Amino acid sequence: MIRKYRYGTPFDTEALTEKIGTAEGSFPYGKISLENGFVFTYIMDEEDIVYGLGESNRGINKRGYCYISNCTDDPEHTEDKRSLYGAHNFIIVSGKTTFGLFFDYPGKLTFDIGYTRMDTMKIFCENADLDIYVIEGETAYDIVKQFRHVIGHSYIPPKFAFGFGQSRWEYTTKEDFRKVAKGYRENHIPIDMIYMDIDYMQDFKDFTVNEKNFPDFQGFVQEMKDQEIRMIPIIDAGVKVEPGYVVYEEGVKNDYFCKREDGSDFVAAVWPGDTHFPDVLNKDARKWFGNKYRFLTDQGIEGFWNDMNEPAIFYSAEGLAEAKKLAAEFAEDTEGRVHAWTMQAKMKDLANNPEDYRRFYHNVDGRKIRHDRVHNLFGYNMTRAAGEAFERIDPDRRFLMFSRSSYIGMHRYGGIWTGDNKSWWSHILLNLKMLPSLNMCGFLYTGADLGGFGADTTRDLLLRFLALGVFTPLMRDHAAAGTREQECYQFENIEDFRHVIGVRYRLIPYLYSEYMKAALNDDMYFRPMGFVYPNDKMAVRVEDQLILGNEIMIAPVYEQNARGRYVYLPEEMKFVKFLPDGTISEEILEKGVHYVEVALNEVSLFVRSGKCIPIAEAAECVKEIDTEHLQLIGYEESSYTLYEDDGIHKEYDKKENYRVLKS
Numbered sequence: 001m002i003r004k005y006r007y008g009t010p011f012d013t014e015a016l017t018e019k020i021g022t023a024e025g026s027f028p029y030g031k032i033s034l035e036n037g038f039v040f041t042y043i044m045d046e047e048d049i050v051y052g053l054g055e056s057n058r059g060i061n062k063r064g065y066c067y068i069s070n071c072t073d074d075p076e077h078t079e080d081k082r083s084l085y086g087a088h089n090f091i092i093v094s095g096k097t098t099f100g101l102f103f104d105y106p107g108k109l110t111f112d113i114g115y116t117r118m119d120t121m122k123i124f125c126e127n128a129d130l131d132i133y134v135i136e137g138e139t140a141y142d143i144v145k146q147f148r149h150v151i152g153h154s155y156i157p158p159k160f161a162f163g164f165g166q167s168r169w170e171y172t173t174k175e176d177f178r179k180v181a182k183g184y185r186e187n188h189i190p191i192d193m194i195y196m197d198i199d200y201m202q203d204f205k206d207f208t209v210n211e212k213n214f215p216d217f218q219g220f221v222q223e224m225k226d227q228e229i230r231m232i233p234i235i236d237a238g239v240k241v242e243p244g245y246v247v248y249e250e251g252v253k254n255d256y257f258c259k260r261e262d263g264s265d266f267v268a269a270v271w272p273g274d275t276h277f278p279d280v281l282n283k284d285a286r287k288w289f290g291n292k293y294r295f296l297t298d299q300g301i302e303g304f305w306n307d308m309n310e311p312a313i314f315y316s317a318e319g320l321a322e323a324k325k326l327a328a329e330f331a332e333d334t335e336g337r338v339h340a341w342t343m344q345a346k347m348k349d350l351a352n353n354p355e356d357y358r359r360f361y362h363n364v365d366g367r368k369i370r371h372d373r374v375h376n377l378f379g380y381n382m383t384r385a386a387g388e389a390f391e392r393i394d395p396d397r398r399f400l401m402f403s404r405s406s407y408i409g410m411h412r413y414g415g416i417w418t419g420d421n422k423s424w425w426s427h428i429l430l431n432l433k434m435l436p437s438l439n440m441c442g443f444l445y446t447g448a449d450l451g452g453f454g455a456d457t458t459r460d461l462l463l464r465f466l467a468l469g470v471f472t473p474l475m476r477d478h479a480a481a482g483t484r485e486q487e488c489y490q491f492e493n494i495e496d497f498r499h500v501i502g503v504r505y506r507l508i509p510y511l512y513s514e515y516m517k518a519a520l521n522d523d524m525y526f527r528p529m530g531f532v533y534p535n536d537k538m539a540v541r542v543e544d545q546l547i548l549g550n551e552i553m554i555a556p557v558y559e560q561n562a563r564g565r566y567v568y569l570p571e572e573m574k575f576v577k578f579l580p581d582g583t584i585s586e587e588i589l590e591k592g593v594h595y596v597e598v599a600l601n602e603v604s605l606f607v608r609s610g611k612c613i614p615i616a617e618a619a620e621c622v623k624e625i626d627t628e629h630l631q632l633i634g635y636e637e638s639s640y641t642l643y644e645d646d647g648i649h650k651e652y653d654k655k656e657n658y659r660v661l662k663s
Contacts, residue, residue, distance in 0.1 A: 001136045002146060003028075007038060008129035011364075011374055013106050015409035017152035020133065028134060029099060030121075038128040040101075042121045048095035049530065049540060050113050050121070051140055054088025054441040055406070055418060057081050060433050060528050060543045062091065066115040070108040071376050071405045073312035073352055075420035075454055077430065085310060085419045086406045087376035088441040090147060092140045093121075094530070100135035100143040106374040106407065127373065141524075141531040144440050148522035152412045154444040155387075156519050157473075158398040159647025160230060161303065161445070162508050163192025163622040164501050166487055167232075167478035172199040173213045174220055181229055183489040189498045190505045190620045193400075194224065195305065195476065196233040204272035205240045207247055207295045221300035228621035230302055232400060235293070237309040237382055238268065238275030247292060251276060256285035258360040258371065266360035268313040269320075277311055280381035281362040281374060289382070290389030297393050303400025304386060305417070309379035310405045315350040318359060323350055379405025380413075387413030396649050402474060408441050415445025417474060423452030423483070428465055428558040433543055435472065436531075439524040444515060447474030456484035459491045460560065463500060463600045468556040470504040470603055471548055473515055473525065496580065496601035502618040503578045503603040509627050510613045513643040514549030520652055525549065533570040542568050551613050551640070553606040557598050564597035573606040574634055582618075584633060607634035612663045614640055622647070632663040639663065 003023040030042030044050070050062045057079065058065050069087035077084065089103040091111070103109060105125055112122040133150075137143040148154075166180055177194055184191040202208040209217045221231050239247050239257070251257045257265045257276035265276050279285040293304065315323070326346050330338040357372040364374075371378075383403040390399045401414035410416075418434055421427045431448035438446050450469040451462040457479070466488075469475040479486045488497035504511075518525040527547040530540035545555040545567060555567045569591050577585045580601045589596075589606075598604045607613060612634030619625045627644055639662045645651065 002150060003134045005132045005134065007032075007034065007132070008127070010104065010129050010131045011106055011369070013104055013377060013407065013409060015102075015104055015407065016150050017412075018150040020150065027132070029097070029101075034128045037124060037126045038130060039122060039124040040132075042093070044093065044114065044119050044121055045096040046119070048093055050091055050093055051528065052088070052091035052437055052440055053111065054090070054408075054438050054443065055084055055086035055416065055434055056088070056437065057084065057430070058433070060436060061541075062111070063114045064118070065113065067111045067113070068108060069111070069376060071310040071379060071407075073308065073310045075422075077419070077421055077427065085379070085404050086416065088406070088408055088438070088443075090408060090441050092143050092440075094140040094534075098137070098140060098143070100137075100140075100147060102133040102135070102147060102408070103130060104133065105130035106377045107372060108375070139531070139534055141527070141534075144524060144531075145522060147440075148442060151408060151442050153522065154411050154442050154519045155401070155414050156398060156516070156650075156652070157400050157415065157445050158302065159512060160192045160622045161400045162473060162512050162515070163475070164190055164504060165193035165195055165232065165476040166191060167195030167197065167476055168481075168485075168487075169197040169479070170199065170481045171197065177220075177224070177231070180487060181224060181227055183487055185227060185620070187489045187494050187498065188620060189488050189494070190501050190618070191229060192621050193230045193232050193303070193476075195478065196231055198234055198236065198271055200233055203240065203242075204236070205242070205245055205247070206235055207292045218299040225300065228623055230400075232303040232305060233296060233301060234305050234307050235386075236271060236307050237277060237311040237378070238270035238272065239278060240272035241267065241274040241276060248276070250288070251278060251285075254284075254288065255363070256282070256288050258362060260360055267317045268311070268356065269315050270308055270312060274317075277360070277378075278382070278385075279362050280385050281364050281369070281377060286381060286385040287388070290385035291392070293386050293389050294393055297399070306379070306383050306386065306401070306403040306414070309382045309403060310352070311378050313352055313356050316353070316356040316359060319350050319353055319356055323347060376407045379403050380407040380410035383410050383414045398648060398650065402445060406443065411442030411444070415474060416443055417476065418446065418448045420453045420480070421449050423455040423457040423461055425461060425464075425558060425560050427452060428468055428556060429544060432468060432546065432556060432558070435526040436524065436528045436546060439518075439526050444518055444525050445473045447472035447476060449476065449478035451477050451479065451486045453478055454480050454483065457486045460600055462486055462488070462491070463496060464557055466497070466500050467603050468554075468558075470500065470507065471511065471554050471605075473511070475504060493601075499578070499580045499582075499601055500603055505619045505622070505625060506578070506615045506617065508622060508625055509616050509630055509642065509644070510549070510551075512647075513614075516643045516645070516652070517549070529570065536570045538568055539570040551608055551611040551634070553608065555596075555604070555606065563599070564595060566593060566595050567606070568593050569606070572609045576605050576607055576633060578603045586633065610635050610638055612638040612640050614642055614661055630661060632661055634663065636663055
């Protein structure tokens with residue numbers, strides 16, 4: 001059962017697709033105060049687990065820390081960070097009393113979940129203008145499915161998007177991309193996508209291509225497609241201020257950019273220098289910006305990734321002027337009135353300064369809305385702009401689309417990647433723990449920068465990251481400029497990388513099938529152990545193992561120099577390892593704790609009791625996967641219902657998409 005409680009005059013985020021009437025009476029849980037903004041307080045039972053918050057820091061159980069929904073461009077994902085790129089305000093309290101809460105509020109919202117006091121949850125925001133949805137059910141999993149039903153179906157990508165992709169912020173010319181394609185194809189490492197970061201553009205301008213580097217871009221895109229490789233370009237949020245640049249000129253002429261309070265176009269510096277932000281909360285501007293993707297789709301592009309859309313701000317014109325003024329005072333100061341640390345702090349605070357987010361406005365149906373009050377909707381609506389445009393450009397075809405910043409509702413238009421992580425072992429575990437929380441909020445097409453984006457990776461770290469990425473819908477190796485090259489062919493014993501990524505392709509029939517079932521049935525692709533074994537006191541506390549689909553459990557190795565790991569099995573399972581010689585080992589393990597050995601060049605999974613999964617022979621691209629001759633692994637005398645379609649179009653309801661495979 002879902003009830004809505006309304007406070008003040010909320011902004012319509014369009015997070016939900018179903019309309020729910022406002023409930024009468026008092027709020028059923030905790031205490032709400034409206035004396036100083038909005039404050040919800042709830043005393044937690046000692047055994048309560050708090051699930052949710054999508055892409056947020058720390059564990060699957062969110063107890064014990066403070067999280068702030070405030071979409072933030074921050075590449076330092078350390079344990080102390082309270083805000084990351086997304087704002088996913090859905091939580092479930094599971095325990096003595098079980099209920100879910102979705103706080104539909106697009107501004108800054110703080111979740112103190114046992115941080116100030118270990119037994120107290122306090123959720124608060126500055127303005128008491130929000131809708132709160134209360135979801136009640138028998139279990140946390142039941143509550144998730146109810147919530148998923150009212151927020152609409154999750155985005156479905158084309159099937160090629162389940163292949164492996166390579167990316168690096170430094171690929172610039174045709175030869176750079178050809179080198180990557182050659183490195184993978186000549187070494188027979190499977191690949192389906194190469195990503196284009198900002199250097200493919202002309203002076204970092206959206207919807208342009210550097211004509212010197214790509215004199216025949218359409219021809220180059222086709223050249224890559226002839227090798228079964230799709231090029232996936234990036235689009236950033238800021239539009240460069242440059243007279244003569246058609247996107248800039250049209251935006252200025254039609255008032256499609258975010259405005260200052262005085263009505264002038266707000267200026268923020270990002271990669272191109274001075275930029276304007278498209279007012280994607282304005283439906284006319286959103287349609288205009290979305291239509292610009294056609295520049296690239298007309299040249300054969302079938303997928304995109306949206307970046308810098310928190311939106312990130314390096315500095316504003318106002319902020320830079322203030323910093324320059326202080327710098328002048330500092331330079332002339334002979335009496336120590338301006339401390340060096342004051343100057344340092346001012347320069348550091350130029351980027352993503354909260355004051356800047358209060359300096360510009362959106363035009364929403366003729367109303368002027370200050371940005372900070374709807375800040376968390378920008379990335380959502382930028383990706384919505386693209387998703388709605390794809391329906392106009394080619395309504396029958398699926399396009400790949402994922403974003404860095406998001407709010408619940410964006411899950412209908414694209415997936416997300418988890419942003420600028422590091423080549424740290426701890427980030428394998430951080431990504432693992434984000435996955436079910438993101439699924440709770442509708443985001444199924446997700447994944448991390450495998451190997452780590454920032455810092456220098458190592459061969460063993462990349463292999464362990466890939467072994468997790470084998471199972472995530474988005475499987476992409478991405479690295480920052482200036483870091484160690486981490487394409488899989490850059491390391492010794494290339495056959496290990498060929499094998500690990502090859503396992504991904506062997507599993508795609510199963511992974512794609514489970515993804516589609518989850519998307520079409522408003523279900524989860526990844527689930528916490530506690531959702532599947534809610535009465536097992538040990539299982540509900542396990543956070544480094546996940547249930548994938550209905551058949552398997554994954555337990556990645558995430559520690560350096562480890563030869564394996566301990567796992568807890570809530571029931572008998574079959575331990576499966578894909579060995580580097582192409583064979584598969586299977587061993588039945590009883591319920592309980594086991595130490596399992598997993599070498600760097602092996603991929604492991606656990607098949608749940610009485611179940612089986614289909615696997616294919618290895619292939620070097622998704623198109624070449626043979627789904628007619630599948631092998632079943634797992635338990636004998638079991639069956640699996642496979643979902644399969646053409647992977648291109650949207651005919652999801654055809655009866656022939658399903659077939660039963662029996663072992």
